[in-house]
Amino acid sequence: MNTAIVTGAAQGLGLVTARRLAAAGYRVVLTDLQDVAEQAAAIGAPAIGISGDVSDEAFVEDMAARIAADFGGAQVLVNNAGISLIQPAEETTLDQWQRMMAINLQGPFLLSRAFGRQMLRAGKGAIVNVASVAGLGGVIHRSAYNTSKHGLVGLTRTLAGEWGGRGVRVNAVCPGWIKTEMDVKDMGSGAYDNADIENRVPMARFAQPEDVAEAITFLASDAAAFINGVALPVDGGWTGDISWDSLRLKTRA
Numbered sequence: 001m002n003t004a005i006v007t008g009a010a011q012g013l014g015l016v017t018a019r020r021l022a023a024a025g026y027r028v029v030l031t032d033l034q035d036v037a038e039q040a041a042a043i044g045a046p047a048i049g050i051s052g053d054v055s056d057e058a059f060v061e062d063m064a065a066r067i068a069a070d071f072g073g074a075q076v077l078v079n080n081a082g083i084s085l086i087q088p089a090e091e092t093t094l095d096q097w098q099r100m101m102a103i104n105l106q107g108p109f110l111l112s113r114a115f116g117r118q119m120l121r122a123g124k125g126a127i128v129n130v131a132s133v134a135g136l137g138g139v140i141h142r143s144a145y146n147t148s149k150h151g152l153v154g155l156t157r158t159l160a161g162e163w164g165g166r167g168v169r170v171n172a173v174c175p176g177w178i179k180t181e182m183d184v185k186d187m188g189s190g191a192y193d194n195a196d197i198e199n200r201v202p203m204a205r206f207a208q209p210e211d212v213a214e215a216i217t218f219l220a221s222d223a224a225a226f227i228n229g230v231a232l233p234v235d236g237g238w239t240g241d242i243s244w245d246s247l248r249l250k251t252r253a
Contacts, residue, residue, distance in 0.1 A: 001046065003027045003067060003074045004220065005115060007054050007107065008081030010034040012180035013130065016209035017078055020217050022047055026076065029067060033081075054081050054107035064114035073118035076220045079108035079152075080130040084182055086191045089143040097144045104148035105155070112159060116168060123167040126220045129156050130212075131172040133235050141191065149174075153231045160229030169228040171219045176235030178207045199245045202237035204252060 004021045008014035009030035018039070022028045027046040030036040036049030050066070052059035067074050082104045085096055112127055119125025134142060135149030152172065159170040177183060177197045183206070187193065198204050215234045218224055233239045241248065 001025070001027045002076065003029060003071045004076035004078065005029045005031065005067070005074050005111070006078045006080060007031050007111065008130075009049075010036050010039060012182060013175075013178060013209045013212055014078075014080040015039055017080060017213040017216050018047070019043055020210070020213040021076070021078075021220070024217055024221070027071065029063075029074070031063065031081075054111060055102035057110055060107075060110040060114050064118065067115075068118055073122060074115045075119065075122070075125050077111060077115045077119075077125075077127045078130070078216055078220070079111055079127065081107055082130065082148075084142075084186055085144050086141050086186055086189050087144070088141050092144055100144040100148050101151075104145070105151045108152055109155060112155070112170070116159070116163060119168045120163060120166050125168045126224075127156075127159065127168065127170045128216050128219045129153075129170070129172040130216070131156070131174045131231060133174050133176050133233060133238050135172070136174055136231065136233065136239055156231060157229050164228045169219075169224070171224070171227060171229065172231045173212055173215050173219065174231050174233045174235065174239075175207050175212045176201060176233075176238040178209055178212060180209060199249060200238060201235070202241045202248065205236065207234060207236065 004026040006014055006018040009018045010032035018028045018030050022043050030040050030049045035051050040047045040049035129152050131152045132149040134146045135153040138146055156170050156172040212234050
């Protein structure tokens with residue numbers, strides 16, 4: 001049985017992705033800073049939960065060693081763990097900036113390095129990084145977040161180039177706004193409302209976690225065997241449509 005690691009799996013997209021991969025036949029390892037034992041138990045054996053900080057090198061290396069000893073290594077890694085920050089650039093503190101980079105970019109690097117070594121030894125594997133449309137363009141008042149996601153897209157493309165010829169594919173999904181706990185928190189700041197997103201997206205709705213989880217599962221699978229180095233928008237057409245809102249809304253029934 002192939003083993004898939006999913007970070008940020010206590011809730012939201014990470015948890016939905018873990019469930020989807022389990023349904024596809026993977027042994028899923030859920031990891032999060034929060035305790036994930038209950039979520040793993042709900043999925044059922046052979047899913048397991050391991051709690052820890054993905055930006056901590058010692059934790060990542062210890063987890064990789066445990067997966068290697070118990071299961072012979074991982075075949076899939078989903079770097080989903082991430083945090084958000086809505087803050088004008090001139091008010092963003094160094095601590096906020098560094099924490100953003102630690103979770104959103106350093107963590108994926110450490111995990112990709114640790115589990116990538118296992119995949120390279122086996123000559124096969126797939127890594128899927130959860131970036132964002134904010135990794136393909138800029139979003140006002142999100143300088144730290146945007147930079148971390150642009151960096152994640154860059155990491156994706158670099159590792160795809162380095163490792164693709166050795167059997168390890170590395171891709172990213174770039175979701176638009178998803179209805180998750182993170183969105184609830186961000187919307188609670190008053191920065192935007194439902195209409196702001198729905199009016200901007202050609203498909204006139206937020207993404208659901210299941211929409212993105214399906215794309216992740218596809219990129220991780222053998223069905224995507226010749227897809228490597230892609231930053232796939234899963235955004236309902238957000239990045240493809242440069243119309244202004246009033247023009248877009250005229251097209252809707």
